[in-house]
Amino acid sequence: xxxxxxxxxxxxxxxxxxxxxxxxxxxxxxxxxxxxxxxxxxxxxxxxxxxxxxxxxxxxxxxxxxxxxxxxxxxxxxxxxxx
Amino acid sequence: xxxxxxxxxxxxxxxxxxxxxxxxxxxxxxxxxxxxxxxxxxxxxxxxxxxxxxxxxxxxxxxxxxxxxxxxxxxxxxxxxxxxxxxxxxxxxxxxxxxxxxxxxxxxxxxxxxxxxxxxxxxxxxxxxxxxxxxxxxxxxxxxxxxxxxxxxxxxxxxxxxxxxxxxxxxxxxxxxxxxxxxxxxxxxxxxxxxxxxxxxxxxxxxxxxxxxxxxxxxxxxxxxxxxxxxxxxxxxxxxxxxxxxxxxxxxxxxxxxxxxxxxxxxxxxxxxxxxxxxxxxxxxxxxxxxxxxxxxxxxxxxxxxxxxxxxxxxxxxxxxxxxxxxxxxxxxxxxxxxxxxxxxxxxxxxxxxxxxxxxxxxxxxxxxxxxxxxxxxxxxxxxxxxxxxxxxxxxxxxxxxxxxxxxxxxxxxxxxxxxxxxxxxxxxxxxxxxxxxxxxxxxxxxxxxxxxxxxxxxxxxxxxxxxxxxxxxxxxxxxxxxxxxxxxxxxxxxxxxxxxxxxxxxxxxxxxxxxxxxxxxxxxxxxxxxxxxxxxxxxxxxxxxxxxxxxxxxxxxxxxxxxxxxxxxxxxxxxxxxxxxxxxxxxxxxxxxxxxxxxxxxxxxxxxxxxxxxxxxxxxxxxxxxxxxxxxxxxxxxxxxxxxxxxxxxxxxxxxxxxxxxxxxxxxxxxxxxxxxxxxxxxxxxxxxxxxxxxxxxxxxxxxxxxxxxxxxxxxxxxxxxxxxxxxxxxxxxxxxxxxxx
Numbered sequence: 105x106x107x108x109x110x111x112x113x114x115x116x117x118x119x120x121x122x123x124x125x126x127x128x129x130x131x132x133x134x135x136x137x138x139x140x141x142x143x144x145x146x147x148x149x150x151x152x153x154x155x156x157x158x159x160x161x162x163x164x165x166x167x168x169x170x171x172x173x174x175x176x177x178x179x180x181x182x183x184x185x186x187x
Numbered sequence: 188x189x190x191x192x193x194x195x196x197x198x199x200x201x202x203x204x205x206x207x208x209x210x211x212x213x214x215x216x217x218x219x220x221x222x223x224x225x226x227x228x229x230x231x232x233x234x235x236x237x238x239x240x241x242x243x244x245x246x247x248x249x250x251x252x253x254x255x256x257x258x259x260x261x262x263x264x265x266x267x268x269x270x271x272x273x274x275x276x277x278x279x280x281x282x283x284x285x286x287x288x289x290x291x292x293x294x295x296x297x298x299x300x301x302x303x304x305x306x307x308x309x310x311x312x313x314x315x316x317x318x319x320x321x322x323x324x325x326x327x328x329x330x331x332x333x334x335x336x337x338x339x340x341x342x343x344x345x346x347x348x349x350x351x352x353x354x355x356x357x358x359x360x361x362x363x364x365x366x367x368x369x370x371x372x373x374x375x376x377x378x379x380x381x382x383x384x385x386x387x388x389x390x391x392x393x394x395x396x397x398x399x400x401x402x403x404x405x406x407x408x409x410x411x412x413x414x415x416x417x418x419x420x421x422x423x424x425x426x427x428x429x430x431x432x433x434x435x436x437x438x439x440x441x442x443x444x445x446x447x448x449x450x451x452x453x454x455x456x457x458x459x460x461x462x463x464x465x466x467x468x469x470x471x472x473x474x475x476x477x478x479x480x481x482x483x484x485x486x487x488x489x490x491x492x493x494x495x496x497x498x499x500x501x502x503x504x505x506x507x508x509x510x511x512x513x514x515x516x517x518x519x520x521x522x523x524x525x526x527x528x529x530x531x532x533x534x535x536x537x538x539x540x541x542x543x544x545x546x547x548x549x550x551x552x553x554x555x556x557x558x559x560x561x562x563x564x565x566x567x568x569x570x571x572x573x574x575x576x577x578x579x580x581x582x583x584x585x586x587x588x589x590x591x592x593x594x595x596x597x598x599x600x601x602x603x604x605x606x607x608x609x610x611x612x613x614x615x616x617x618x619x620x621x622x623x624x625x626x627x628x629x630x631x632x633x634x635x636x637x638x639x640x641x642x643x644x645x646x647x648x649x650x651x652x653x654x655x656x657x658x659x660x661x662x663x664x665x666x667x668x669x670x671x672x673x674x675x676x677x678x679x680x681x682x683x684x685x686x687x688x689x690x691x692x693x694x695x696x697x698x699x700x701x702x703x704x705x706x707x708x709x710x711x712x713x714x715x716x717x718x719x720x721x722x723x724x725x726x727x728x729x730x731x732x733x734x735x736x737x738x739x740x741x742x743x744x745x746x747x748x749x750x751x752x753x754x755x756x757x758x759x760x761x762x763x764x765x766x767x768x769x770x771x772x773x774x775x776x777x778x779x780x781x782x783x784x785x786x787x788x789x790x791x792x793x794x795x796x797x798x799x800x801x802x803x804x805x806x807x808x809x810x811x812x813x814x815x816x817x818x819x820x821x822x823x824x825x826x827x828x829x830x831x832x833x834x835x836x837x838x839x840x841x842x843x844x845x846x847x848x849x850x851x852x853x854x855x856x857x858x859x860x861x862x863x864x865x866x867x868x869x870x871x872x873x874x875x876x877x878x879x880x881x882x883x884x885x886x887x888x889x890x891x892x893x894x895x896x897x898x899x900x901x902x903x904x905x906x907x908x909x910x911x912x913x914x915x916x917x918x919x920x921x922x923x924x925x926x927x928x929x930x
Contacts, residue, residue: 124440125406127257128683133444134253135685136292150479151576156688162289163473163688165572167579170683 106178109155109171111145117176118142128170136160143176194243194360195276196235199264199300200284201293202250203565203689205312208698209284209343210247213352220705229606230263230275237357238350246278252292253444254299254397255405257683259611262409268303269398271413280306280359282352287317287324287340288690290459291451297333298447301366302397306359308337309366310352315342316690321460328458334367344695369450374435375442378403378428385424391416403428404443469565469690476569486573489566490592493557497550497596498627504549512542531730540722543823544715544889547599551710552703554593554600558607559702561589563694567607568686575684581666582673584610584684587617591665594624595658598890599714602897603706610684616672618898619906620665622890625658625882628825631844632881633657635829639850640874653875660882664913710893717892722823725888728794729820741787745780779837786837794819808880808918809873809926811858818880823888825881872925876918884914 105120119141122129137143137159146163147156154167198213200206211218214233231247248267249260256262263272270277281300285293290311297309311317311324330338337355341348358364379399386393392415394402402408402425414421429439437445476482516534523530561567571585578587586608594601601621608614633654642650746760753760763776789795790812798816805815813835821828829849833842836852856868885891885907894903 122441124438126683127255127406128685130255130406130440130444131252131257131683131685133441134255134292134295135687136295136444136448138441138445138448147473147477149477149572149576150483151573153576153579154572154684156477156572160289160291162292163469165568165575165684165686165688167575167684170685 105175107172108143108145108157108174108176109168111176111178113145113148116142116144116179118179120175120177122175123173126173128166129173132166132174135162135164137164137174142179143174192244192276193234193241194279195246196243196280196282196356196360197246197248197267197278198282198284199248199268199296200250201252201286201296203687204250204284204286204293205343206247206250206284208695209310209312209341209349209352210245211695211698211701212343212346212349214245216701218705220709235353235356237360238354239357241357243279243356243360245282246275251296253296254401255443256409258609260609265401265410268300268305269395278305280308280356282308282310282356284310284312287311287313287322288320290324290455291448294451294454295444295447297366298369298451299443301333301368302400304365304397306336306363307366308339308352308355308359308364309333310348310355311338311340312343314340314347315345323460325458329454332367332454332458334365336364336366344692369447372435372437372442372446374432374437375400375446378431378439381431382424382428385427386414386416386421389416389420389424391421400443403432403439406440472691473569473688476566477572482569483573486570490589493554493589494592494596496553496557497593497600501549501553501596505546508542508546508549512538512545528730528733532726535730536723536726539726540719543722544711544718547597547710547889548707550593550597551600551603552707554604555703555706556699558589558604559699560694562607563692563698565689565691568688571686572688579684581670582613582616582677583669584608584613587613590617590621591624594621595626597626597628598622598624598887599710599893600706602890602893603710605897612673612677615677615898615902616669618894619672619902620669622885622887622894622906622910623661623665623668623883625661626825626887628887629657629881631826631829633878635844635850636874636878638844639853640869641871644871653878657878657882660879660917664883668909713896714889714892717895718823718889721888721892725794725820725823728797729789729792731793732791733788734791737787737791738784741784742780745783749776749779778839782834782837782839785834785839789816789820789831789834805915805918807922808876808915809868809870809922810877810918811856811868813856814868814873814877818884818886821886825886828881828886870925871930872922875925875930876922879921880914880918882914883910883917885910 108117108119111117119137119139121139122132122137124130124133141159143157143159145155146158149155149165154165155171156163156165157171198206198210210231210233213235218231218233220229220231233245233247235243235245237243246267248264251261251264254265256265266272267275268278268281281303283297283300285297294309297307300307309329311326317324324340326338326340330336337358339348339351339355341352343349379396382399382403383393383396394413398410398413401410402414411418411421432439432442476485516538519538520530520534523533561570567586570588573585574588575585578584587605589607590601590604593604598621601624602618605614605617605621608617637650637653641653746757746764749755750757750760760776764780795816798819799812802810802812802815805818810818813832816835817828817831820831829844830840830842832853833846833849834840836849836856838846838848838852842849853869854867858864858866858868891903891907894906
């Protein structure tokens with residue numbers, strides 16, 4: 105288990121837990137980012153922050169500090185196996 | 188007896204769903220913009236005709252993802268829907284607009300809205316894109332699963348489904364179509380009961396259930412201030428309610444989203460097909476537009492385009508406006524030839540006052556054209572993504588970039604442009620620092636000072652460097668100001684920077700034009716009136732008392748001096764003046780006298796006297812009374828200082844910064860009395876002090892008027908005091924330091 109902010113570009117993860125105690129976590133929940141959800145880190149801004157993540161057919165940008173509280177389990181994608 | 192007000196229908200939905208396009212399509216141009224009482228959130232409403240030709244008022248509420256309001260805009264939505272805004276009734280129906288391509292997230296909000304018990308219509312917008320993506324949506328099935336409320340498939344951009352939306356609104360109003368509420372796990376109603384009964388026991392005024400839900404579900408509920416009771420007691424009750432949810436095995440802060448999402452998943456199961464090719468074009472575009480190097484370059488190129496347009500392109504229509512008003516003054520002026528006071532009031536006061544705010548319109552329209560384009564196309568979120576790091580450390584955010592940049596052209600459109608910043612804290616900080624950006628009105632001041640005084644003494648290159656320094660000094664002050672402001676002064680909670688990167692789309696031309704028109708109209712109506720009033724007041728202060736004796740005394744002094752300089756007798760000079768007057772035409776002596784009299788009038792005016800009175804305050808910066816009066820008179824607009832100096836130096840008001848006579852007159856001027864008597868006034872330290880003062884001061888009534896409108900008068904007052912103090916300190920520091928090192 106590791107924070108969402110530590111994923112590398114292109115890596116996917118499955119949300120394990122969200123502390124859900126800060127307004128930011130509630131915003132992410134409202135967008136549908138909840139335990140069990142698959143999420144992919146698609147891009148890091150040129151200056152290293154914020155990051156852009158993709159989940160459930162949408163792309164959302166958030167600051168690394170805000171992504172820290174989202175714990176994910178890294179998923180090994182099928183592409184990696186077939187490559 | 189007045190007729191009953193028409194039914195009120197609220198338009199609610201996620202951002203980037205085409206809500207504004209739908210609103211414009213439903214209301215046409217029958218809209219009006221106001222403000223919600225007490226907050227600076229724009230309130231947009233319009234008239235909508237139903238198929239039975241009755242009319243309803245449609246209220247366009249700010250876009251939001253959840254009723255758990257984080258920002259001021261979002262708070263307005265929950266306040267309106269619960270009937271807590273004075274002057275706005277509880278809506279009779281809600282139209283919830285949802286993006287077809289992400290129904291799960293969009294219907295989460297609809298499911299929250301169902302709790303309010305207000306008749307609901309759901310519009311599934313962007314049907315054209317859904318079709319392109321190969322999505323099929325069974326609206327009948329969704330409708331029946333939601334309790335039979337109208338669910339309409341539409342594409343507002345193409346005008347598709349608008350008639351059906353009108354009909355659905357009529358149905359909702361007639362049949363009170365309530366959306367089926369979520370079948371909560373028993374712990375939630377139990378928790379609400381705990382809170383409700385607790386409040387009853389403590390004699391706290393009761394709140395309806397949807398609001399109690401917010402208190403329980405939201406980590407830091409914005410509506411806590413609505414509970415009138417001891418905050419410690421309320422906190423204890425809320426905690427007890429949350430404990431009830433926790434006992435059932437749920438996280439009280441996540442339970443709402445969890446259960447709503449679970450429900451919507453069931454509603455959509457089998458009713459919506461899986462999308463085959465979800466926004467691939469957007470992903471391909473992002474590869475370029477968000478590319479580390481290419482994306483950054485494209486960003487700066489597009490910003491350069493915006494800046495050039497606001498700075499140079501706007502100058503063309505501004506020139507027409509200025510020429511038009513000059514022509515108007517020339518035309519109108521002769522009508523009042525025998526009433527000099529009226530003549531001056533009409534030309535220098537009224538016409539000049541109207542011109543002084545209309546001249547900002549081209550910049551406002553052009554900036555809002557680009558803002559509408561950037562927002563409507565979906566690029567603004569990307570720009571914010573690219574730039575956020577640069578600004579977030581000092582409390583601003585990526586969206587501060589565009590307004591700050593256009594601040595170098597003019598603060599007025601830029602302050603209005605901060606409306607695109609959702610975070611109220613970052614928005615206020617951006618508004619506060621925009622006037623520090625060196626706007627185009629400061630340029631003539633720098634140009635005059637540098638070319639007249641610095642270049643002859645320190646050369647072209649150093650002069651150019653001083654110009655660059657003047658452009659930088661504002662930014663150098665602005666950034667720490669923002670940092671300090673957001674860290675220590677602004678008490679509002681920072682809003683999380685969670686920004687959806689929407690699908691790219693072509694903005695609808697009508698929406699873009701409408702936004703331009705709206706911003707221009709609003710500026711003229713609100714800020715324009717204040718700017719006009721300031722211009723008239725300053726005109727009056729500069730004009731009165733305007734006694735005959737002032738002109739007479741000045742004439743006597745002028746004739747004596749002219750006679751002495753040219754070795755003529757006084758009577759010869761008087762004859763020359765009179766003779767030329769009879770002949771008419773151009774008369775250098777009479778014109779010179781005229782300019783001297785104008786100078787005397789200003790010196791004797793209330794503002795002139797006040798300037799002389801407060802000159803000691805500016806003495807530590809080396810300012811004489813003429814500079815001081817110039818500074819005071821330039822309050823309506825900074826560039827006015829040039830013409831004021833022209834008048835006080837007896838050259839008339841038609842001078843500009845390139846005027847040789849003004850430069851030489853200023854260079855020759857010396858102190859009449861005091862410790863520096865006989866020494867030149869415009870020494871290098873004084874010139875630098877003047878420029879530093881203008882770089883930082885708040886001498887722009889139009890900016891303060893716009894700030895009052897956008898952020899409230901307290902912020903405008905704070906800005907004025909802060910900037911003036913800084914400007915004074917900087918001027919004094921420049922003068923003292925420059926003098927000390929012997930410049």
